[in-house]
Amino acid sequence: xxxxxxxxxxxxxxxxxxxxxxxxxxxxxxxxxxxxxxxxxxxxxxxxxxxxxxxxxxxxxxxxxxxxxxxxxxxxxxxxxxxxxxxxxxxxxxxxxxxxxxxxxxxxxxxxxxxxxxxxxxxxxxxxxxxxxxxxxxxxxxxxxxxxxxxxxxxxxxxxxxxxxxxxxxxxxx
Amino acid sequence: xxxxxxxxxxxxxxxxxxxxxxxxxxxxxxxxxxxxxxxxxxxxxxxxxxxxxxxxxxxxxxxxxxxxxxxxxxxxxxxxxxxxxxxxxxxxxxxxxxxxxxxxxxxxxxxxxxxxxxxxxxxxxxxxxxxxxxxxxxxxxxxxxxxxxxxxxxxxxxxxxxxxxxxxxxxxxxxxxxxxxxxxxxxxxxxxxxxxxxxxxxxxxxxxxxxxxxxxxxxxxxxxxxxxxxxxxxxxxxxxxxxxxxxxxxxxxxxxxxxxxxxxxxxxxxxxxxxxxxxxxxxxxxxxxxxxxxxxxxx
Numbered sequence: 001x002x003x004x005x006x007x008x009x010x011x012x013x014x015x016x017x018x019x020x021x022x023x024x025x026x027x028x029x030x031x032x033x034x035x036x037x038x039x040x041x042x043x044x045x046x047x048x049x050x051x052x053x054x055x056x057x058x059x060x061x062x063x064x065x066x067x068x069x070x071x072x073x074x075x076x077x078x079x080x081x082x083x084x085x086x087x088x089x090x091x092x093x094x095x096x097x098x099x100x101x102x103x104x105x106x107x108x109x110x111x112x113x114x115x116x117x118x119x120x121x122x123x124x125x126x127x128x129x130x131x132x133x134x135x136x137x138x139x140x141x142x143x144x145x146x147x148x149x150x151x152x153x154x155x156x157x158x159x160x161x162x163x164x165x166x167x168x169x170x171x172x173x174x
Numbered sequence: 175x176x177x178x179x180x181x182x183x184x185x186x187x188x189x190x191x192x193x194x195x196x197x198x199x200x201x202x203x204x205x206x207x208x209x210x211x212x213x214x215x216x217x218x219x220x221x222x223x224x225x226x227x228x229x230x231x232x233x234x235x236x237x238x239x240x241x242x243x244x245x246x247x248x249x250x251x252x253x254x255x256x257x258x259x260x261x262x263x264x265x266x267x268x269x270x271x272x273x274x275x276x277x278x279x280x281x282x283x284x285x286x287x288x289x290x291x292x293x294x295x296x297x298x299x300x301x302x303x304x305x306x307x308x309x310x311x312x313x314x315x316x317x318x319x320x321x322x323x324x325x326x327x328x329x330x331x332x333x334x335x336x337x338x339x340x341x342x343x344x345x346x347x348x349x350x351x352x353x354x355x356x357x358x359x360x361x362x363x364x365x366x367x368x369x370x371x372x373x374x375x376x377x378x379x380x381x382x383x384x385x386x387x388x389x390x391x392x393x394x395x396x397x398x399x400x401x402x403x404x405x406x407x408x409x410x411x412x413x414x415x416x417x418x419x420x421x422x423x424x425x426x427x428x429x430x431x432x433x434x435x436x437x438x439x440x441x442x443x444x445x446x447x448x449x450x451x452x453x454x455x456x457x458x459x460x461x462x463x464x465x466x467x468x469x470x471x472x473x
Contacts, residue, residue, distance in 0.1 A: 022369045029368045031231055031251075032359055041364035057364045067366035 002091050003084030010083045011076040020068040029059045082155035089162040219362035220259045226358035232345025237279040239339035245354030247347050255365045260293035269294045273305035276461035283334040302464040303383040319465045338451030340440035385464035394460035399441040401454045403428045407466035
């Protein structure tokens with residue numbers, strides 16, 4: 001349940017940052033037809049690889065539209081699942097932890113979750129530009145293509161580490 | 175006036191049929207690659223329709239002009255995502271181009287100087303933060319506000335601009351031209367129409383991408399009406415001119431008259447002798463100056 005909640009929370013946050021999910025009370029999406037509505041893009045090579053080409057556009061209400069690309073959907077599912085499992089293991093480790101181990105060392109879970117948030121930069125270049133200005137953003141943007149794979153690797157690494165730690169905690173508790 | 179130290183060329187987007195031309199631009203070290211949110215290419219399926227005027231509310235922003243006796247309006251909700259609409263008017267190809275980063279809409283003829291006809295696509299590149307188009311016949315690159323090919327077979331050639339385009343609301347446009355055609359919302363494409371790729375970029379701040387020349391007489395994104403004739407350039411600050419209503423001007427030795435059209439809340443520029451509209455369009459000040467550093471300003 002923790003994993004599912006984190007997947008949903010992370011996924012929603014990622015979609016918002018990536019502007020694949022827009023919530024705008026003033027948008028007036030009903031001007032584009034009856035709501036709710038869904039339009040699918042033709043399945044092409046470009047649609048499969050383009051970060052900014054939506055796989056579908058779903059007008060959910062007058063102020064909410066969901067338009068993720070296939071790479072964004074995959075990123076949400078893969079990184080969201082990894083974040084969720086990492087978080088669930090952190091919670092499980094806390095529950096199983098013997099009382100005498102409770103002092104200090106409680107920040108390790110940050111290592112498990114933080115990398116995934118780095119991945120939010122992978123598809124929000126305009127946001128980065130707006131925040132940093134073109135000059136500073138130039139340096140940031142050059143590393144963006146590597147952020148998602150790096151986040152996935154870090155999350156996988158932290159998952160293995162968490163699993164070992166959980167195993168050790170379980171041994172100690174028993 | 176001062177020259178910007180950074181390069182004025184940036185790449186925006188990663189794909190598109192102009193890939194070879196874009197490579198050329200990169201190889202010439204004119205710019206560096208910068209990722210962005212511009213979708214490249216693909217405006218297939220966009221069309222104007224008499225019935226489409228009923229699809230939109232009156233507050234929709236449109237770029238409108240009349241050609242071959244028929245008023246046409248292009249809704250920004252759609253063009254902000256596609257940037258170029260290729261159409262035929264009076265049997266001849268035209269391209270309606272809108273760059274959201276410079277706020278400029280220009281209409282070009284699709285006839286090249288050698289008589290060949292072409293359509294245009296977005297190259298995914300920017301010059302002075304402005305849309306760089308490519309023609310589909312020669313793959314030459316054409317910055318929208320320059321109107322001259324900067325790379326490729328047609329390098330140095332100027333596209334023919336079609337004058338008379340104004341930016342207004344659909345309600346105002348329909349009131350003046352009730353029989354016109356309007357860009358349909360039925361594009362057949364999956365885009366999040368109704369959202370804006372650059373958020374509130376229009377409302378203030380600085381340009382996202384480097385420009386070659388800058389000037390601080392006005393705020394960067396203030397809208398001016400740009401007129402370019404015979405190698406000379408004139409900027410008309412739109413809001414201020416609305417009070418003045420009319421002015422006789424001379425640009426590049428061509429005698430013109432600028433008029434504020436209260437019905438459309440737009441500025442038109444006409445040839446003083448023929449009263450034919452000349453190319454004059456809304457554009458953000460920073461972009462106008464970046465392309466025309468010797469511009470004069472109508473006071």
